Amino acid sequence: MSALRSHDDTWDIATSVGSTAVMVAAARASETESPDPLIRDPFARILVDGAGTGMWEAFLDDSLTDRMAEADPEATAVLTNMLNYQAVRTHFFDAYFRGASDAGIRQIVILASGLDSRAYRLEWPAGTRVYGIDQPKVLAYKAETLARHGAQPSAVRLEVPIDLRQDWPAALKAQGFDPSQPTAWLAEGLLMYLPADAQDRLFELITKLSAPGSRVSAEAVGHHDEERRAAMRERFDKFADQLGIQKSIDIQDLTYNDVERADVTDWLNAHGWTASGTSSTDEMRRLNRWVPVTDGDDEAFATYVVGERL
DSSP states (O other), X not given: OOSSOOTTOOOOTTSHHHHHHHHHHHHHHHHHTSSSOSSOOTTHHHHHHTTOSSGGGGGGOTTHHHHHHHHOHHHHHHHHHHXXXXXXXXXXXXXXHHHHHHTTOOEXXXXXXXXXXXXXXXXXXXXOEEXXXXXXXXXXXXXXXXXXXXXXXXXXXXXXXOOTTSOHHHHHHHTTOOTTSOOEEEEOSOGGGSOHHHHHHHHHHHHHHOOTTOEEEEEEOOOOOHHHHHHHHHHHHHHHHHHTOOOOXXXXXXXXOOTTOOOHHHHHHTTTEEEEEEEHHHHHHHTTOOOOOTTOOGGGSOEEEEEEEO
């Protein structure tokens, strides 16, 4: 279970779960600025720079890898995989949305959208409506920051400022969402922050709102060995101290490691969807973004699930 979460906790962009959105954006910025980027997000750096100081600054430090290699060579490979994972994850779900658009879906819902900039950076067919659901302060920061830089969305962008533990379907419909039309849903970087029962409830609501032909994709996580989680925490704390990395949050304290968590692919296949999963490490290897590690654990990463409503 999570050590810091409660049923009614909230956050802005610099605290709790909100700060993880900045770290993900920093990873996208790092990839975008690399010599041979797998994805391009011209808005990621803007969103990170406006968020102040925090752990995310380490992802944009060009000297970090060299300094880590001296402190803990194995940790260098682990960090490289962490950054590569974010690039590969973004690449996978970008392709998912392109496929949904090619199939004629014009209604997009990004759950816990954080600092996602797909409404701005992807090429959407005319008439596409992109709904982003997240905490009010998170959405306000993103909209205000991008507006100050003159960013214009490439689709009809609609914000739904509400906590997913509240009546988000009603808020979504109030913004013009039409349950009779096929929808492409995305739950990226979300499920680990939900307890097992809340994950089931989320997909129950998605199913209820999905017309035939709708699609859903998710970053699915399983239960991880607590001893290994503790060892990884100790290792990160050690090299963070050695390298002077500001450790303002511990992601393990924000996530739920529930043994009862349902397998998302199995759940969808049992509830009116046809779904399949792709191992994220297999996808990283396919794209030549996996760095071998001595103490590797493929299950430490996620499964990318894609389903279609029957």
